[in-house]
Amino acid sequence: MDTLLLTVLQTPLFAGVTPQELPALLSCLRAEKKAYAKGEVILAEGAPAGHIGIVLNGSAQVGQDDFMGYHTIIANLAPGHLFAETFAAAHIKTMPVSVVATSNCHILLIDYTRVTAVCSIGCPFHTQLIENMLAVLADKNLTLNNKLNHLAKRTMREKLLSYLNEQARQAGSLTFTIPFNRQELADYLSVDRSALSSELGRMQREGLLQFSRSQFTLAAPV
Amino acid sequence: MDTLLLTVLQTPLFAGVTPQELPALLSCLRAEKKAYAKGEVILAEGAPAGHIGIVLNGSAQVGQDDFMGYHTIIANLAPGHLFAETFAAAHIKTMPVSVVATSNCHILLIDYTRVTAVCSIGCPFHTQLIENMLAVLADKNLTLNNKLNHLAKRTMREKLLSYLNEQARQAGSLTFTIPFNRQELADYLSVDRSALSSELGRMQREGLLQFSRSQFTLAAPV
DNA sequence: GGCAAAATGTTGTAAAAACAACATACATCT
DNA sequence: AGATGTATGTTGTTTTTACAACATTTTGCC
Numbered sequence: 001m002d003t004l005l006l007t008v009l010q011t012p013l014f015a016g017v018t019p020q021e022l023p024a025l026l027s028c029l030r031a032e033k034k035a036y037a038k039g040e041v042i043l044a045e046g047a048p049a050g051h052i053g054i055v056l057n058g059s060a061q062v063g064q065d066d067f068m069g070y071h072t073i074i075a076n077l078a079p080g081h082l083f084a085e086t087f088a089a090a091h092i093k094t095m096p097v098s099v100v101a102t103s104n105c106h107i108l109l110i111d112y113t114r115v116t117a118v119c120s121i122g123c124p125f126h127t128q129l130i131e132n133m134l135a136v137l138a139d140k141n142l143t144l145n146n147k148l149n150h151l152a153k154r155t156m157r158e159k160l161l162s163y164l165n166e167q168a169r170q171a172g173s174l175t176f177t178i179p180f181n182r183q184e185l186a187d188y189l190s191v192d193r194s195a196l197s198s199e200l201g202r203m204q205r206e207g208l209l210q211f212s213r214s215q216f217t218l219a220a221p222v
Numbered sequence: 223m224d225t226l227l228l229t230v231l232q233t234p235l236f237a238g239v240t241p242q243e244l245p246a247l248l249s250c251l252r253a254e255k256k257a258y259a260k261g262e263v264i265l266a267e268g269a270p271a272g273h274i275g276i277v278l279n280g281s282a283q284v285g286q287d288d289f290m291g292y293h294t295i296i297a298n299l300a301p302g303h304l305f306a307e308t309f310a311a312a313h314i315k316t317m318p319v320s321v322v323a324t325s326n327c328h329i330l331l332i333d334y335t336r337v338t339a340v341c342s343i344g345c346p347f348h349t350q351l352i353e354n355m356l357a358v359l360a361d362k363n364l365t366l367n368n369k370l371n372h373l374a375k376r377t378m379r380e381k382l383l384s385y386l387n388e389q390a391r392q393a394g395s396l397t398f399t400i401p402f403n404r405q406e407l408a409d410y411l412s413v414d415r416s417a418l419s420s421e422l423g424r425m426q427r428e429g430l431l432q433f434s435r436s437q438f439t440l441a442a443p444v
Numbered sequence: 445g446g447c448a449a450a451a452t453g454t455t456g457t458a459a460a461a462a463c464a465a466c467a468t469a470c471a472t473c474t
Numbered sequence: 475a476g477a478t479g480t481a482t483g484t485t486g487t488t489t490t491t492a493c494a495a496c497a498t499t500t501t502g503c504c
Contacts, residue, residue, distance in 0.1 A: 089360035137359035138311035144366040151373040152412045190374045
């Protein structure tokens with residue numbers, strides 16, 4: 001068994017699967033390992049959907065061509081990352097995005113119908129896989145919903161407070177470190193970086209919070 | 223068989239299930255029909271998650287209490303609507319939102335573990351149910367992602383163009399009718415209604431589009 | 445330690461949006 | 475048709491943000 005394939009055991013989709021079970025599961029799924037050279041198209045926009053992909057090594061990029069003709073990078077994919085699973089599960093006919101290798105890479109491609117199909121040999125880990133697939137989609141859902149709550153706020157200050165309060169809640173403390181630098185936080189909240197910096201400064205002066213780089217301390221709510 | 227239960231056949235979760243199969247499926251799922259009086263709490267914020275609900279008749283509301291103590295209405299639920307499925311599938315321990323009856327209603331509650339469990343009698347429609355559940359989550363994903371793309375735009379005009387272009391694409395025509403009135407569109411895009419109206423007027427004057435009420439015609443891109 | 449590069453902060457100005465208040469158009473009911 | 479309520483559009487003012495340009499701080503490297 002190719003040791004490269006063991007990469008997938010680290011992914012949420014294969015959580016709970018043992019290295020011993022993996023070969024049988026992959027064969028049951030008819031998973032195909034493919035090699036791509038840097039720049040090569042893995043899944044083309046407009047091509048039939050229905051496969052899910054996992055990056056084994058190397059890197060790739062999910063992108064889309066805008067109605068204005070602009071190309072937007074939707075996601076950078078690193079080893080262990082899953083892609084196209086939403087389109088497959090939603091029975092989308094053609095890929096609305098493209099996936100392109102950004103370095104030489106190996107990708108595991110799985111026909112989605114094999115994921116949900118009851119396998120003839122009734123492998124128990126297959127049940128686990130479906131359970132995982134549901135969890136992956138649901139988690140993504142929560143993540144998106146979360147971000148939406150922040151972005152739906154009218155002002156930058158509200159967006160920030162919404163985000164920071166959520167981070168505090170997650171950390172279980174009013175002091176916490178966010179996983180972004182200023183530019184990344186600005187991108188995440190869809191605001192201008194320098195405006196974000198100055199708003200943070202203003203909020204600090206007003207006593208709403210304290211911060212240094214990526215570490216924040218919120219003032220206790222009144 | 224209670225005819226009220228036939229309501230679920232209209233939902234995406236039960237798509238493909240026949241009325242004949244329904245009783246067996248519901249018993250396999252150990253689905254419970256419960257009656258709630260207006261104002262009664264169906265699922266409380268902080269209570270253990272793990273059940274999914276379907277509104278059979280009447281209405282309910284999903285809401286959340288903000289860190290500031292404000293109550294936010296997240297969704298209005300009508301007959302056939304599904305709720306709490308994301309939390310169940312994501313294995314969230316406690317409900318982060320509450321569901322309250324806004325009129326006398328009947329709700330079908332299903333323990334999520336029964337959805338993914340392989341049933342002892344191996345019912346084929348159970349496989350269909352799981353397939354549907356995946357599709358429901360994936361669809362919601364796409365919807366959220368879509369909205370996120372609009373909200374991530376910096377200016378109101380860009381938000382609008384992003385939304386309207388997507389509507390045009392969906393309609394397959396530069397002329398289309400949106401499912402919102404002005405206030406709803408403003409809420410959806412998280413902008414001020416009157417500002418939205420005036421921006422639309424400005425865009426019309428600039429020849430970017432034409433509209434009357436909810437019907438829009440986009441100018442062909444240069 | 446000193447240097448260069450990157451990250452963060454600051455400021456002023458122009459642009460955009462929120463907000464408020466009102467005008468007009470449309471729909472519905474009698 | 476007239477009246478009433480709702481939806482939409484318009485305008486001016488205030489607030490907020492984007493943007494640009496630059497200052498300061500931090501980081502990594504030699």
